Amino acid sequence: MLLVFIMAIQIITLSGCWDYRDINSVALPQLGAYDIHEESRSGTSDLPQEEKLVDLTVVIPNLSEEVKAKFRIEKTPGLLIGNSRGQKPYSSPGDYSPAVASIIVFGEDEAATGLNKLNEALSRGAKNPHTVNYSVAEGRGENILRVPTDDYSTMGDYLRLLLRSSEKRGFIPSSTLHQFEVDQNPGKNPVMPLLIIKDEKVMVNGAAIFNKDKMIGKVGLKETQYLMMLRGIESNGNLPYILNKDGKIYDYGSLSITNNRKVTMERNGNEFTFNISIILEGGLNEHSSNVLFTQNKDLRKEIEDQVTSDITEGCNKFIKRMQEEYKVDCIDISKYALAKWRKELQPTIDQGFIENVAIKVDVKMKLKSIGELN
Amino acid sequence: MKDKAGSTISSKQLIFLIIGSQIGIRLLYLPREITGIAQEDAWLAMLIATIVPIVSLFLIDRLGKRMPEMGFTQMSQALFGRFFGSILIILFIVYVIGFESVVVRIFSEVTKLYLLPRTPLVVIVFMFIFTVVYAGSKGARVIGRLNELLFYLLLVNFLVLMIPIGEADYTNLLPVGEAGWDGIGRGVLIAAQYYAGIEILLVFYSLVNRKDEILKAGIIATGITAVLYVVIVLICESVFGVAGMQHQLFPGLVLLKVVQIPVIERLEFIFLFFWMGMGARPAINMGFAASLSLTQLLKLDEKKYLPYLLMVIGLAMYILALLPPNLLTVFDMARYAGYGFYVIGIVYPLIYLIMAFARGGKVKQSA
Numbered sequence: 001m002l003l004v005f006i007m008a009i010q011i012i013t014l015s016g017c018w019d020y021r022d023i024n025s026v027a028l029p030q031l032g033a034y035d036i037h038e039e040s041r042s043g044t045s046d047l048p049q050e051e052k053l054v055d056l057t058v059v060i061p062n063l064s065e066e067v068k069a070k071f072r073i074e075k076t077p078g079l080l081i082g083n084s085r086g087q088k089p090y091s092s093p094g095d096y097s098p099a100v101a102s103i104i105v106f107g108e109d110e111a112a113t114g115l116n117k118l119n120e121a122l123s124r125g126a127k128n129p130h131t132v133n134y135s136v137a138e139g140r141g142e143n144i145l146r147v148p149t150d151d152y153s154t155m156g157d158y159l160r161l162l163l164r165s166s167e168k169r170g171f172i173p174s175s176t177l178h179q180f181e182v183d184q185n186p187g188k189n190p191v192m193p194l195l196i197i198k199d200e201k202v203m204v205n206g207a208a209i210f211n212k213d214k215m216i217g218k219v220g221l222k223e224t225q226y227l228m229m230l231r232g233i234e235s236n237g238n239l240p241y242i243l244n245k246d247g248k249i250y251d252y253g254s255l256s257i258t259n260n261r262k263v264t265m266e267r268n269g270n271e272f273t274f275n276i277s278i279i280l281e282g283g284l285n286e287h288s289s290n291v292l293f294t295q296n297k298d299l300r301k302e303i304e305d306q307v308t309s310d311i312t313e314g315c316n317k318f319i320k321r322m323q324e325e326y327k328v329d330c331i332d333i334s335k336y337a338l339a340k341w342r343k344e345l346q347p348t349i350d351q352g353f354i355e356n357v358a359i360k361v362d363v364k365m366k367l368k369s370i371g372e373l374n
Numbered sequence: 375m376k377d378k379a380g381s382t383i384s385s386k387q388l389i390f391l392i393i394g395s396q397i398g399i400r401l402l403y404l405p406r407e408i409t410g411i412a413q414e415d416a417w418l419a420m421l422i423a424t425i426v427p428i429v430s431l432f433l434i435d436r437l438g439k440r441m442p443e444m445g446f447t448q449m450s451q452a453l454f455g456r457f458f459g460s461i462l463i464i465l466f467i468v469y470v471i472g473f474e475s476v477v478v479r480i481f482s483e484v485t486k487l488y489l490l491p492r493t494p495l496v497v498i499v500f501m502f503i504f505t506v507v508y509a510g511s512k513g514a515r516v517i518g519r520l521n522e523l524l525f526y527l528l529l530v531n532f533l534v535l536m537i538p539i540g541e542a543d544y545t546n547l548l549p550v551g552e553a554g555w556d557g558i559g560r561g562v563l564i565a566a567q568y569y570a571g572i573e574i575l576l577v578f579y580s581l582v583n584r585k586d587e588i589l590k591a592g593i594i595a596t597g598i599t600a601v602l603y604v605v606i607v608l609i610c611e612s613v614f615g616v617a618g619m620q621h622q623l624f625p626g627l628v629l630l631k632v633v634q635i636p637v638i639e640r641l642e643f644i645f646l647f648f649w650m651g652m653g654a655r656p657a658i659n660m661g662f663a664a665s666l667s668l669t670q671l672l673k674l675d676e677k678k679y680l681p682y683l684l685m686v687i688g689l690a691m692y693i694l695a696l697l698p699p700n701l702l703t704v705f706d707m708a709r710y711a712g713y714g715f716y717v718i719g720i721v722y723p724l725i726y727l728i729m730a731f732a733r734g735g736k737v738k739q740s741a
Contacts, residue, residue, distance in 0.1 A: 018490065018494065018497075019490050100639075126487045127491075129631055129634070129639075130632045131631070131633065176632070178631070178632035181618055181621070182613075182614065182615060184618065185617045338545065342548070342549055342552055
C-alpha cells in the first residue's frame, strides 16, 4: 500500500517537472497586430516578391513591478505568424505564450491578401482561445498599438473593453476567431470592426467587409448600422431622427434601439426572394420640441414612421451596394437557401448567388417607452 | 466464480458501467467523424445507430439467460471446447487491449496537447495505465462504484458542453435527410462503433445480482449514451457547421473555446480536469474484463492473481499505445478497432447463441 502511495505521489508530481514555468519569465502578449512586412512590401526583402513576410507586433505587459514601463511593444517579421513568434527568442527573453491574447488587429493591406494563412497559428495552437477579438485597422495595425493610452494600462486593455461585446453598446460588429472560422463556411462571409486613429485616439469607424478571408471593402458608421440590422446581429444602439413638416424641421431627437431580424424566403424556379423583416424596439432618449405626448397623440407614430422610413431606405441602399459592388453575402441570408437546398446550392452559393436574388426589407419600429417625461 | 473478482454488482451499477465503457475520449471527436460521412444528418445516423448496441444487448441477454451462472470463459469453453473456446477468449482479450490502447493514446495526446505540452508522452500514457491498473485491481464492486461516481461528473461535464449553445445556428442542421440513405447508412455503420463498450456485458453478465434486470439496465444505459451522443453532435453541427467542423480534430473540446465566461476564462481546461476520470474509465472497465477473462482462462485464483494479470494487460496496452508514430495513425487504428466492435459485440454473441441452441442440453451438462 505504501509503495502504491509513493508511486502515485511520484506520478502526480512527475508532470510538473516538465511543464513547470515561472510566471515572471513568461511573455504574455495581450494584443497583436498583423501587417505586411514593410521591406517585403517595398520589394527589398530577401523573399520572392509574390510571398510577402508578415510583421507581428505585440503588446506585452511587464509583470514585474520594479520596471518603469507598464508594457513593451515587440515586433518580429516572419513567413507567417508562427515563424514570427519563432523569431522572438533572438530579441526577447522569456517564454512567449499567446494564451491570454485577447485582441488581434489586422493591417488593411494584410487583410486584403487573405487571413486564413495567418489564422493557422491561432487555430492550430491548442492554447489559444477562440474568443480572441478580431478587428481591422485603416492603414497598419501596428500603428494602433503605438497610440498612447494614458487612461488605460495598455492599448490591449482599452481595445478589449472597446471591442468585446461591442454590439451591446452600439451598432459595432464584434468578431472573434471562432466567428471568423464559422464565416468561412459556404454562403457566409465575415465582417469586422474597422479601427482608425483620430486625434491621437483609437476609435471604431465602421466595418470591414470580407469575401471569405479577404477584405474587399469598408463601410462607415451609418452603413455599419444597416449592415448590423440586415445581418441580424442583435445590438443596442442609438438612432437619431428628424421630423419635417412643409420643409421645416419641427422635432428631432434620439432613441435607444434594439434590433432583431426574421428572414423568410421563396423560390420560383431559379428565382429566389428573401424577405427580411427588421424589428426595432426602443425608447426615446430625448427630443427637441416642447410638444407633450399626451397632447399630440400622433407624435409617437410619426417618430416610428420616420425611423422606419430612414432604416428602410438605408437598408435598401446597402443591399444595392452589396449586390452590385461587393458581390458577397455580408448580411448572412444565403444560409436560409442552403437550409432548404444545400446539396444543390452549396457548390455555387459563393459564386453569383447573392447578386441575383431579390431581397425585400420590411422594417417595423416600436417606440415602447418615452421615459419619465411627457 | 461469483464473489471472487471483487464481488457482484447491482443492475444500477451495470447502467453506469455500460455508460462508462461507451463514453470516453471518443465523445470529443465523434461529431467530426460522423458529419464527415452523414453531413447534416449525422445526428440522425447517431440515433439510428443505437439499433446496433441494442441488438448486441439483446443477443448477450439471450445468451446469458441460457447460461446465467457461467462467466464468459466457462461459457466459451463449454460451447466451443477448451481449444476453440480459449482462442475466442484470447481474441476477446486482444480486442480489448487493442481498443483500449487506442483510447489511452488518444486521451494522452489530448492531455499533452492541451494540458502538459512538455511532459513526454511516455509519462502521460504511463499515468493513465497506472490509474487503469490500480482501479481495476480493486475488483468489480469498486469499478461499479467508480463508474457511478464518474457518471455524475459526466453529467456536470455534459452541462458544461451545453454552454456554447448560444453560438448555435439551427440552419446548420438543415435540410434533414439530404445525405440520403447511402450517406446516413454509411454514417450509421461508423456511428455504431461509438457504442462499443456494451460488449463488456459478455464478461459482467454473470457478476450482476439481478439477471432479470439486465436487459432493462442495458437499454437505459444505451439510451443515456445515445442522448448524450446525439446532443453533442447537434451542438457541434449547429455551432461549427459541417464544413467548419472538419477542420477541428476534437470539435467537442474546441466547442468550449468559442465562449467566454466571466471568471472562468478557459472553460476547456476545467472541462479536461474533470474529464480525466472519464477518459480512463473505458480502459478501466474493459481492462478489468480482459484480465478477469485471462485469470479464468489460466485457472488462477482471481483474488490473488487478477491484479498481476491486469498489470500484464496494462503493460501490453502501454506498449501498444506508444507504437503509433502520430495521432493520425491512431485515428486510423481507432477506425479498425471500431470494426472489431462488430465482431465482439454482434458476431460473438450470435455464434455463441447459435452454438448454445445447437448444443442444447449438452451445455448444461458440461456446465
